[in-house]
Amino acid sequence: MKILLVDDSGTMRAIQKRCLFKLGVAEDQVVEADNGQTGLAEFEKGNFDIVLTDWNMPVMDGLTMLKEIRSRNKDIPIIMITTESERARVVAAIEAGVSDYLVKPYTADALNAKLEKWVPASV
Amino acid sequence: MNVAFINHFIESATNVFDTMLGVQITRKSLSLKDSPAPTHEVSAIIGLSGKVVGSVVVSFSSNVALKGAGEMLLMEFDDVNAEVVDAVGELTNMIAGGAKAAMDHMELSLGLPNVVCGRDHRIFFPGNVKPISVGFDTPWGEVAIDVGFNDVLEGNLEDIAAQEAVTV
Numbered sequence: 380m381k382i383l384l385v386d387d388s389g390t391m392r393a394i395q396k397r398c399l400f401k402l403g404v405a406e407d408q409v410v411e412a413d414n415g416q417t418g419l420a421e422f423e424k425g426n427f428d429i430v431l432t433d434w435n436m437p438v439m440d441g442l443t444m445l446k447e448i449r450s451r452n453k454d455i456p457i458i459m460i461t462t463e464s465e466r467a468r469v470v471a472a473i474e475a476g477v478s479d480y481l482v483k484p485y486t487a488d489a490l491n492a493k494l495e496k497w498v499p500a501s502v
Numbered sequence: 503m504n505v506a507f508i509n510h511f512i513e514s515a516t517n518v519f520d521t522m523l524g525v526q527i528t529r530k531s532l533s534l535k536d537s538p539a540p541t542h543e544v545s546a547i548i549g550l551s552g553k554v555v556g557s558v559v560v561s562f563s564s565n566v567a568l569k570g571a572g573e574m575l576l577m578e579f580d581d582v583n584a585e586v587v588d589a590v591g592e593l594t595n596m597i598a599g600g601a602k603a604a605m606d607h608m609e610l611s612l613g614l615p616n617v618v619c620g621r622d623h624r625i626f627f628p629g630n631v632k633p634i635s636v637g638f639d640t641p642w643g644e645v646a647i648d649v650g651f652n653d654v655l656e657g658n659l660e661d662i663a664a665q666e667a668v669t670v
Contacts, residue, residue, distance in 0.1 A: 387614070388592040389585065390574050397576070435595070435612055462599025465606045484521040484596045 381425060382409050385418035386433040395431060398490050402498050415439030419447050429497055434461035442475055449476040456497050508634050511649050514600030518593060523573045531637035538624035541646035544582055546594035549613035556651030559625055560594040563643035582619050591615035628652060
């Protein structure tokens with residue numbers, strides 16, 4: 380299980396990694412990027428099983444990265460974890476091919492439930 | 503500025519502190535911000551633009567910034583370092599994002615947070631904008647939120663304070 384974690388906030392990446400490690404994901408199976416452009420570059424290098432991404436980031440936002448990844452891979456689960464919760468934004472993400480969506484702020488339980496759904500327990 | 507806007511920031515801040523940090527905050531003051539001096543030592547600024555244009559400044563006393571970052575990262579911080587600044591920026595992003603969602607009809611976009619530390623700086627809103635400042639008590643110290651949009655101020659502060667929705 381190789382996971383690409385894209386968020387410009389190191390704090391949010393740390394929170395998500397903490398949750399992933401509790402689910403049994405190995406530390407060396409998580410690759411981090413701090414914007415969509417570096418996220419896309421990492422995606423092209425690696426064989427990822429799932430992508431977790433923020434929306435609002437410098438250089439390239441998460442929606443643009445999502446569209447770029449979808450043009451290359453129609454199947455990989457992409458979960459957007461973002462403050463963007465307006466209907467129009469969620470619809471835009473769905474139209475771009477997002478697999479699931481979690482709005483910040485979230486409780487530890489909500490994050491855990493979302494990741495449990497996509498990260499198999501047998502990692 | 504439509505004073506109802508401030509309610510969305512109050513509600514969002516209350517939700518963010520509760521959800522991400524597990525602490526209850528209490529609103530204590532509401533005033534027009536008449537000084538460009540930051541209210542507390544660590545201030546994060548985010549611009550919002552759409553049918554109105556404005557900014558939100560969330561100003562954290564140092565201890566709130568340190569404890570808040572510590573709660574998120576499960577670490578102890580003695581100084582406001584890069585990790586604390588990042589956490590403060592993200593908390594502010596979530597506060598602004600929550601308020602933005604409640605103002606859907608304004609079709610706002612969020613900028614990225616910038617964080618300034620110390621009290622020797624000044625934060626200026628555009629000349630025609632009178633920001634409203636809301637103070638909060640937290641178990642760790644004080645926080646203030648200044649919100650200013652380039653719109654006409656409707657109502658006076660007594661009216662604002664009397665609105666039930668403002669009382670959190």
